[in-house]
Amino acid sequence: MAALAAVISDTHGLLRPQVLARLRGCDCIVHAGDFDDEDALDRLGELAPLYTVRGNNDWEMADCLPLTRRFRIEGLNFFMTHRLIDVPADLDGADAVIFGHSHRYYEERRGGVLWLNPGSCGRRRFGLELSFALLRVDGRNYRVEKVTLPAGLK
Numbered sequence: 001m002a003a004l005a006a007v008i009s010d011t012h013g014l015l016r017p018q019v020l021a022r023l024r025g026c027d028c029i030v031h032a033g034d035f036d037d038e039d040a041l042d043r044l045g046e047l048a049p050l051y052t053v054r055g056n057n058d059w060e061m062a063d064c065l066p067l068t069r070r071f072r073i074e075g076l077n078f079f080m081t082h083r084l085i086d087v088p089a090d091l092d093g094a095d096a097v098i099f100g101h102s103h104r105y106y107e108e109r110r111g112g113v114l115w116l117n118p119g120s121c122g123r124r125r126f127g128l129e130l131s132f133a134l135l136r137v138d139g140r141n142y143r144v145e146k147v148t149l150p151a152g153l154k
Contacts (some may be wrong), residue, residue, distance in 0.1 A: 002136055002137065002138035003028065003074050003138075004025070004027050004134060004137075005026060005028050005073055005135040006022065006023045006026040006028075006048075006133075006134055006135075007030045007098060007132060007133040007134070007135050008023075008029065008031050008121050008132040009031060009100025009101070009117065009118050009119070009132075010032075010034040010100050010101070010103050010119075010120035010121075010122050011031070011034065011035060011036070011121060011122035012034055012035075012057065012122035013035070013036040013039075013040055014040075014122040014123050015040055015044070015122075016122075019132060019149070020047070022132075022147060023044070023048065026048050026134070027048060028048050028049045028050070028051060029044050029050050029051070030051045030098055030135075031050065031051070031052045031053075032053060032055070032080055032098050032099055032100035032101075032117070032118065033052070033054055033055025033056070033065070033081075033100050033101070034055030034056065034058060034100060034101070034122075035055065035057075035058055035061065035065075036055075036057050036058065036122075037060075038061060041061065051069060051080065052066075052069070053066055053067060053068060053069050053080050053081055053082050054066060054067055054082060055082040056082060067081060067082075067086060070094070073135075073137045074137040074138065074139055075139045076095040076140060077094050077095050077096070078094060078095070078097075078098060079094040079096070079098070080098040080099065081099055082099065082101050083099065084102075084117075086099075091113065094113060095112075095113060095140070096113065096114040096115075097113060097116070098116050098118075099117050100120075101117075102117060103119060103120035103125050103126055103128050104119055104128055105117060105118065105119035105129070105133075106119075107133075107146065114144070116133060116135075118131060118132045118133040121149060129148055130148070130149035131146060131147060131148045131149065132147050133146055133147065134147060
């Protein structure tokens with residue numbers, strides 16, 4: 001049975017209604033760090049099972065958020081961290097690497113591994129677009145959908 005995962009990052013305390021509407025109905029939410037406040041973490045956890053890591057702005061939640069995390073959705077093995085520099089050289093069986101921090105969407109397949117930064121769907125920074133990803137996983141197969149928020153949002 002297929003699973004739909006919302007992949008988000010860098011919300012920085014802002015959970016936009018447009019994003020929350022798309023997260024409802026997802027089987028799980030993957031957040032690659034920089035919540036900035038515990039309320040955002042709690043609200044997301046009420047919507048669906050949540051896979052999280054600590055971002056560089058999550059120092060107040062350092063005790064409850066790991067720096068890196070490995071998890072599995074359907075037949076895919078994931079490695080997640082906030083900053084790309086924290087990805088180890090040996091990914092040890094990971095099928096996908098999820099990261100954030102740059103606020104810039106990035107999607108590439110390298111050596112059979114998906115590398116995905118969903119961008120930021122929180123506060124607009126650095127003049128970049130606001131985005132996140134929906135990841136449909138069916139066994140070991142997957143499809144990524146980039147979701148871009150309207151340009152007029154701040």
